[in-house]
Amino acid sequence: MRKTLITCLLVGLTGCAFSSTPTADSTTVVVATHSSWAMDKAVIKAFEKESGYTVRIRPQGDAGELTNKLILTKDAPIADVVYGIDNTFASRATDASIIAAFEPKNAPKDVASRKGLTPIDVSDVCVNIDDTWFAAKKIPAPRTLGDLTKRRYRNLTVTPGANTSSTGLAFLLATIATYGDAWPTYWTRLMANGLKVDAGWEDAYTVDFTAGGGKGSRPIVVSYASSPPFTVPEGGTKPTTSALLDTCFRQVEYAGVLAGAKNPDGAKAFVEFMVSAPFQEALPENMYVFPSTGATVPKDWARWAPLPEHPLSLDADLIATNRDTWLATWRDIVTS
Amino acid sequence: MARHRHLLALGALPLAVLGLFFAYPVLGMAARGFADGPGAVLGVLARERTQQVLWFTLWSAGLATVLAVLLGVPVAYTLYRLRVPGRWLLRVAVVVPFVLPTVVVGVAFRQLLAPGGWLGSLGLDGSAAAIVAALVFFNVAVVVRTVGAMWESLDPRREESARVLGATRAQAFLTITLPALLPAIAAAATVVFLYCATAFGVVLTLGGLRHANIETEIWLLTSQQLDLTGAAALSILQVLVIVVLLALAARLDRSSDRAGAAQEPARPTRGDLPVLAWTSAVLAALALPLAALVVRSLEYEGRWSLRNYAALAGDNPALAATAAEALSNSLQIAVVAATFAVGLGGLVSWLVTQPTHGRWASLVLRSFDTAFMLPLGVSAVTVGFGFLVTLGRPPLALLDWPWLVPIAQAMVALPLVVRTVTPVLRAIDDRQRQVAASLGASRWRVFLTVEMPLAWRALLAATGFAFAISLGEFGATSFLVRDEVPTLPVVIYRLIGHPGAANAGTAMAASVVLALLTAAVMLLVERTRVRGVGAF
Numbered sequence: 001m002r003k004t005l006i007t008c009l010l011v012g013l014t015g016c017a018f019s020s021t022p023t024a025d026s027t028t029v030v031v032a033t034h035s036s037w038a039m040d041k042a043v044i045k046a047f048e049k050e051s052g053y054t055v056r057i058r059p060q061g062d063a064g065e066l067t068n069k070l071i072l073t074k075d076a077p078i079a080d081v082v083y084g085i086d087n088t089f090a091s092r093a094t095d096a097s098i099i100a101a102f103e104p105k106n107a108p109k110d111v112a113s114r115k116g117l118t119p120i121d122v123s124d125v126c127v128n129i130d131d132t133w134f135a136a137k138k139i140p141a142p143r144t145l146g147d148l149t150k151r152r153y154r155n156l157t158v159t160p161g162a163n164t165s166s167t168g169l170a171f172l173l174a175t176i177a178t179y180g181d182a183w184p185t186y187w188t189r190l191m192a193n194g195l196k197v198d199a200g201w202e203d204a205y206t207v208d209f210t211a212g213g214g215k216g217s218r219p220i221v222v223s224y225a226s227s228p229p230f231t232v233p234e235g236g237t238k239p240t241t242s243a244l245l246d247t248c249f250r251q252v253e254y255a256g257v258l259a260g261a262k263n264p265d266g267a268k269a270f271v272e273f274m275v276s277a278p279f280q281e282a283l284p285e286n287m288y289v290f291p292s293t294g295a296t297v298p299k300d301w302a303r304w305a306p307l308p309e310h311p312l313s314l315d316a317d318l319i320a321t322n323r324d325t326w327l328a329t330w331r332d333i334v335t336s
Numbered sequence: 337m338a339r340h341r342h343l344l345a346l347g348a349l350p351l352a353v354l355g356l357f358f359a360y361p362v363l364g365m366a367a368r369g370f371a372d373g374p375g376a377v378l379g380v381l382a383r384e385r386t387q388q389v390l391w392f393t394l395w396s397a398g399l400a401t402v403l404a405v406l407l408g409v410p411v412a413y414t415l416y417r418l419r420v421p422g423r424w425l426l427r428v429a430v431v432v433p434f435v436l437p438t439v440v441v442g443v444a445f446r447q448l449l450a451p452g453g454w455l456g457s458l459g460l461d462g463s464a465a466a467i468v469a470a471l472v473f474f475n476v477a478v479v480v481r482t483v484g485a486m487w488e489s490l491d492p493r494r495e496e497s498a499r500v501l502g503a504t505r506a507q508a509f510l511t512i513t514l515p516a517l518l519p520a521i522a523a524a525a526t527v528v529f530l531y532c533a534t535a536f537g538v539v540l541t542l543g544g545l546r547h548a549n550i551e552t553e554i555w556l557l558t559s560q561q562l563d564l565t566g567a568a569a570l571s572i573l574q575v576l577v578i579v580v581l582l583a584l585a586a587r588l589d590r591s592s593d594r595a596g597a598a599q600e601p602a603r604p605t606r607g608d609l610p611v612l613a614w615t616s617a618v619l620a621a622l623a624l625p626l627a628a629l630v631v632r633s634l635e636y637e638g639r640w641s642l643r644n645y646a647a648l649a650g651d652n653p654a655l656a657a658t659a660a661e662a663l664s665n666s667l668q669i670a671v672v673a674a675t676f677a678v679g680l681g682g683l684v685s686w687l688v689t690q691p692t693h694g695r696w697a698s699l700v701l702r703s704f705d706t707a708f709m710l711p712l713g714v715s716a717v718t719v720g721f722g723f724l725v726t727l728g729r730p731p732l733a734l735l736d737w738p739w740l741v742p743i744a745q746a747m748v749a750l751p752l753v754v755r756t757v758t759p760v761l762r763a764i765d766d767r768q769r770q771v772a773a774s775l776g777a778s779r780w781r782v783f784l785t786v787e788m789p790l791a792w793r794a795l796l797a798a799t800g801f802a803f804a805i806s807l808g809e810f811g812a813t814s815f816l817v818r819d820e821v822p823t824l825p826v827v828i829y830r831l832i833g834h835p836g837a838a839n840a841g842t843a844m845a846a847s848v849v850l851a852l853l854t855a856a857v858m859l860l861v862e863r864t865r866v867r868g869v870g871a872f
Binding site: 017018035036037038039040041056057058059061064065068069071072073075076078092161163164196197199200201202203206207208213214215216217233234285286324327331334335 | 368442443446447450451452453462540541543545546556558559560561562637651652653654656664665668669672721724725728729733735738739741818819820821829830832833834840841
């Protein structure tokens with residue numbers, strides 16, 4: 001302890017990197033999340049004050065990495081509660097029995113729960129376009145997945161990879177939901193039409209997309225239905241991009257109490273809190289997703305980020321069974 | 337025999353640390369990979385995909401190593417043997433790329449090479465050439481500093497005598513200087529190769545999906561597909577690569593040239609012009625991606641602005657701490673990590689360079705030496721997952737232990753410390769020790785009066801490196817860091833992964849701060865060095 005103090009005094013500027021934070025007790029709730037976690041600290045503080053628990057957030061990578069880490073550590077869980085497993089990984093988590101049975105009192109009615117997993121939010125992965133670019137070039141903007149294979153849109157599209165990004169995986173699933181068994185043909189045509197495949201969403205959106213802050217050269221990008229409101233220029237009133245609502249794949253993100261949690265009561269309280277109004281209403285501004293309980297969304301969102309009425313979707317068990325085969329086939333197509 | 341027992345006892349400490357914080361986690365993951373028996377693992381090695389990945393790893397890392405040596409050796413000469421203005425600053429500047437978070441360098445390179453970028457017309461975006469260029473960019477520093485430290489302590493009189501005897505400049509270099517530098521070049525090349533062979537972020541970002549090396553493949557198999565058998569097979573391949581490489585390097589590392597005190601740098605002559613031109617070109621090439629980074633950090637919504645920097649101190653809902661707090665954490669952790677790494681690494685170097693007699697003893701020392709190189713060549717993903725599966729439960733429930741992060745970082749820095757210090761210690765003439773001993777000096781006194789004065793510079797160089805590695809480390813840290821006390825690279829990764837151009841801008845600003853901070857620390861080390869040398 002004394003050594004700790006000395007080190008901190010020597011180099012400490014604003015805090016101490018070596019102060020220990022107890023996590024394995026009944027007053028602390030450890031939350032394993034995906035790395036896109038973002039939340040207004042006041043909202044969490046209010047929960048801590050009301051419940052008496054201290055919340056520790058532990059981001060663990062994207063939805064896939066998060067799920068796999070929890071499966072690997074299920075004998076000695078690294079957290080009490082998990083948030084961020086999505087419908088493409090839900091079956092893998094429940095099959096491995098890492099989630100304890102629990103349903104919060106006000107579970108959302110519109111979105112189905114899955115074996116202990118409570119839906120917290122929904123979002124849609126959609127093709128986004130740079131409207132300004134298409135207007136300036138006087139080219140009619142694409143509308144459907146099929147349009148992306150047309151000559152007119154050659155070399156204009158960029159997507160994150162399906163095996164390196166959950167956004168990319170959702171886009172692959174959108175094409176499978178649309179084209180069924182013929183999806184490899186569609187992808188072959190996409191590649192032939194100059195589709196660029198990046199590793200991550202950030203790469204595709206911030207480097208290659210024309211309206212993502214970088215100096216990209218591609219006006220069509222795979223992103224989210226909620227991306228457009230973020231392109232409203234300062235002082236402007238409407239976004240410069242829009243989402244193509246016929247290309248959207250519905251993602252649902254779940255929370256659940258982990259089997260073997262050291263603080264199961266705290267974990268349950270946290271899941272209850274996640275479906276309560278304060279957390280649900282803070283979701284859009286912080287994590288760019290829609291509340292699963294139908295809580296109110298910001299005005300901008302209602303206007304510029306409407307949820308598609310008929311999003312594409314695939315059965316979670318079908319995804320679980322076929323994911324590896326689909327990804328192998330997909331990789332062969334995009335690397336050949 | 338009693339003496340050997342002494343050495344064994346001293347070697348036990350670093351071995352125990354390595355065993356607990358490296359070997360145990362890695363074996364924990366490997367054991368899970370072998371759950372279906374060794375047959376399944378061997379099956380993975382026969383996959384066509386595995387062979388593609390192995391081949392790409394070997395050639396990209398090999399080419400990058402050759403280029404880093406070719407580019408770096410002349411720079412080492414200029415910065416360590418010639419009296420060029422601002423050489424202190426340049427020695428420091430060279431190290432900056434080495435600590436930048438790979439994801440940021442990946443984005444900076446892509447911005448240069450993408451069709452709209454400064455170098456977009458080269459058409460290199462997404463090519464293997466871009467990956468190799470980025471690997472060289474990261475690793476030139478290793479060559480410059482390792483070779484430079486050795487070069488600085490070479491006695492120039494031998495080369496001068498050769499010149500007097502009629503040798504041309506080239507002849508003198510090839511027959512006198514180069515053989516003397518070879519151990520340092522070999523040590524640097526080994527380290528660079530291992531860094532390149534285990535590069536992750538930069539291959540993933542720049543390679544898109546066309547190019548994968550063993551490291552990115554292990555990440556895909558482990559974190560995305562949960563194919564632990566496949567990951568175990570590839571980890572074994574990594575260990576094999578290291579062992580073969582070290583055996584090769586050991587053959588080059590047999591020089592007996594003597595090291596001396598630092599030589600005064602010489603005034604550049606007309607004959608040095610080509611080397612000076614070469615150095616300028618290399619430094620300019622290193623500066624280009626950095627310049628792209630700085631420019632991006634100063635842009636906000638298409639205009640020049642300092643808002644990205646102002647955002648560093650502000651609260652961000654995606655982060656449990658501000659970037660400014662993360663900076664403070666990083667500094668504190670780096671001090672501890674560098675201390676551990678230099679303490680343990682110095683001990684290892686000293687042990688492996690002790691004069692030995694007999695085949696058995698030298699074999700033991702060589703295996704010992706190899707063991708401490710393994711953290712460089714084994715996937716950070718494997719180590720990270722290993723931490724989670726082995727250190728998460730009693731009796732070793734250490735995952736929330738605040739000292740785990742600096743220890744894990746020290747393991748990453750250890751190989752470089754060993755490779756920086758060992759060649760210098762090895763170059764000490766054993767007769768110097770014998771003379772001191774026969775004059776009645778105790779072993780301790782020999783250490784203080786013969787070995788330390790010569791190893792001092794190398795140890796300082798290693799400290800700077802260890803500090804820099806700790807500041808930039810992301811792989812192992814990301815598995816262990818507690819979100820309340822993040823390090824700066826962790827914050828940068830999180831920012832860049834969040835939507836919104838503002839977050840990307842803040843990430844760029846944080847990277848520039850990280851680069852400046854590293855430069856400041858290295859500068860401090862350089863200045864201490866001068867005084868230290870003057871004292872002897």
